[in-house]
Amino acid sequence: MSAVDALIAVELPAARDGDRAAFGRIVAACQNTVTAVALAITRDVSASEDIAQEAFLTAWQHLRRLQNPTSFLPWLRQIARNLARDHLRAGRHRPLDGEGAEIAIELAADPSPTPMQQHEQDERERAAVELISALPEESREALLLFYREGQSSRQVALLLGLSDAAVRKRLSRARQSLREDLLARFGEFAADSAPGAAFTSIVASALTIASPPAAAKGILTVGAAVGAKTLGKIVAGSAGSLAIGVLGGFAGIWLGLRRQLKDAIDDEERRALTRSAGINALTTVGFVIAMLLIVRFDGGWLWPLIAGLAFMGTIFYQSMVVQPRAMARRRALEAQRDPVRAAARRRRERIQCRVGAILGAVFGFGGLIAGLIVSGRL
Known part of the structure; x- marks a missing residue:
């Protein structure tokens, strides 16, 4: 040997x-x-x-x-x-050239070559x-x-x-x-x-x-590690993946906010809804950054679980408690104008909200657990 x-x-x-x-x-x-x-x-x-x-x-x-x-x-x-x-x-x-090479050079502290x-x-x-x-x-x-x-x-x-x-x-x-x-x-x-x-x-x-052995996919996979050819490309791939996640979250928050603001009755309601959407956006960014830091510095399951539960809890609270409170006066006016139609609309909203909450919890928490298992942390 x-x-x-x-x-x-x-x-x-x-x-x-x-x-x-x-x-x-x-x-x-x-x-x-x-x-x-x-x-x-x-x-x-x-x-x-x-x-x-x-x-x-x-x-x-x-x-x-x-x-x-x-x-x-x-x-x-x-x-x-x-x-x-x-x-x-x-x-x-x-x-390797372009942005990936620049990141690799910067991270490796390797100065640009002289002529x-x-x-x-x-x-x-x-x-x-x-x-x-x-x-x-x-x-x-x-x-x-x-x-x-x-x-x-x-x-x-x-x-x-x-x-x-x-x-x-x-x-x-x-x-x-x-x-x-x-x-x-x-x-x-x-x-x-x-x-x-x-x-x-x-x-x-x-x-x-890179994620630990046997981790090919999942919430804890940061960037395309298997397909990356250098440290620079790994970082570039991670940044790209994070950007897509953040943009997707922002898009969902913005579309939901636009729909809510369209029927807002006054500036007070608009401010409350905008503030709630802003909290959701900051929570999304904070969660992504937290997961990146956790993957970088921690190899266990507890902190990813805490971060995931905090993220889901904040989003659910804003969506199911804060935003309905902000729209309470609007809904009261709708009930005065047309009680039957307003009651039917509230029932549909409650069903949609519960279904969304259940699906969000199942897929969100399930995805988190699956990511912990696949990454070898759990």
């Missing part, structure tokens, strides 16, 4: 139970292998790191599907290979394409890892799940394909392009935002 396999055997049980620090140690031990697998396919250093990050996050969220710890590294390698091939099929040959640094990065990417393309496809992973893992064919064999003889054969074919000067350049490139502590830090930061 290699040192990496031994570390995985020790750390994986805790990681499967949601221990992010344990999984972070697995990331540090396996990142050379995973990025080498992706780089051998994509021939793009930046893309290989994005893909490796996605592979680790995908593995993190599906750890509970893995029954045998000895299968972890082969499983992780296959995830990386599949993602890298998907990357090529989709024609995504450029590194000289950008030139060096471009040269490195061109060298990657040139050097890796010159190798037989089956030898690329082995040679990259050979230079990243202290030039030990035995270590490469353990990391790739091959025999030492098979690795030596692949290394021999690679050496025959490259001139001596290119082989020296390749060795430097492989070592220089290996991920360092910054890579581990980015993945570890992403784990604090």
Whole structure:
């Protein structure tokens, strides 16, 4: 058993139970292998790191599907290979850019490259394409890892799940394909392009935002963690999901308020209804922010439950107590004008209100409990 396999055997049980620090140690031990697998396919250093990050996050969220710890590294390698091939099929040959990249850079506290640094990065990417393309496809992973893992064919064999003889054969074919000067350049490139502590830090930061193992969906899933390729994209996806939720809540509050204000009898009633709608809107925003903070800093079930019950309780109180009180004078006038019609209208409103309250409680509380179960918190 290699040192990496031994570390995985020790750390994986805790990681499967949601221990992010344990999984972070697995990331540090396996990142050379995973990025080498992706780089051998994509021939793009930046893309290989994005893909490796996605592979680790995908593995993190599906750890509970893995029954045998000895299968972890082969499983992780296959995830990386599949993602890298998907990357090529989709024609995504450029590194992450746009808003996601800006967020990633800001969170990683990585200053923008100078023109000289950008030139060096471009040269490195061109060298990657040139050097890796010159190798037989089956030898690329082995040679990259050979230079990243202290030039030990035995270590490469353990990391790739091959025999030492098979690795030596692949290394021999690679050496025959490259001139001596290119082989020296390749060795430097492989070592220089290996991920360092910054890579581990980015993945570890992403784990604090991603939902725990086995949590694919639910109220506690913040952003599209499995599909995100970098910490920046995770944060961007989270912001997008939160924005949709907030906008949806505001839309419902605004439409309800418009209908109520249309028949308001005076400014006093309008102010009361507007104030109630404002409280509902602030409650919605507060709930979303609270859930984001809870997912970030707390791994239990109590605080999500308290936040959910407080949110539902506030909305129900405003809808079933405060707003009817604000409209009491209007309803009294309607009863004076046409008692029969007003009574029928009140009955319909009471039925609709009760049905809405029951459905809201069932789906709201049920969704909260389901989210806690799916996320592994309950």
